[in-house]
Amino acid sequence: MARRSSTDAARRRVLEQLAEEFARSGMNRMAARVFAALVVTDEGELTAAELAELLHASPAAISGAVRYLEQVEMIRRTRPLGSRRDVFNLTNDIWYEALIHRGSVIERWRDTMRHGADELGLGTRAGERMDQMADFFAFMETELPALLERWRASRSGPEKA
Structure with missing residues (x-):
């Protein structure tokens, strides 16, 4: 029993440290x-009720957080056959999945920055800054898919078997 309580305490500390880091990086605190x-x-994986109990949070707070996390494809909602409760879970390779779907966002940011640079003019500091940001997003749009595929290949290589 002492082992379980020390494991639970460690899990709680790690949970709070992770949540704090995600929130510090810009994620909504409850989603984090x-x-x-x-x-x-x-x-x-956990149900909404389990999340509410674990986090001492209201069902409404959990609902908003899981809705956001689903929209940004960081979690998935499933419903086991015959169950009336949704289960929220992580994908097997969460960061890969989250980043691989960012292509359209990166493309929109690139286009927005390019448009802003054109509108403000490349002769202005703001226009130059936005042009540089557009170049960065164009680079990321080109390089990110290959980088992510190299990651996936590294995870399934013979050294991981």
Whole structure:
């Protein structure tokens, strides 16, 4: 029993540290806590009721957080056959999945920055800055898919078998 309580305490500390780091990086605090809670569970999945209990949060707060995390494709909602409760879970390779779907966002940011640079003019500091940002996003749009595929290949190579 002492072993379980020390494991639970460690899991709680890691959950809060992860949530704080995600929030510090710009994620909504409750979404950060929900995501961290899923990361630190061995199964990588919890129901809304389990999340509310674990995080001492209202069902409305959990609902908003999971809706956001689903929209940015960081979690998935499933419903086991015959169950009336949704289960929220992580994908097997969460960061790969989250980043591979960012292509359209990067493309929109590139186009927005390019348009802004054109509107403001390349002779202005703001226009030059936006042009440089557009170049960065164009580079990321080109390089990110290959980088992510190299990651996926590294995870399935013979050294991982």
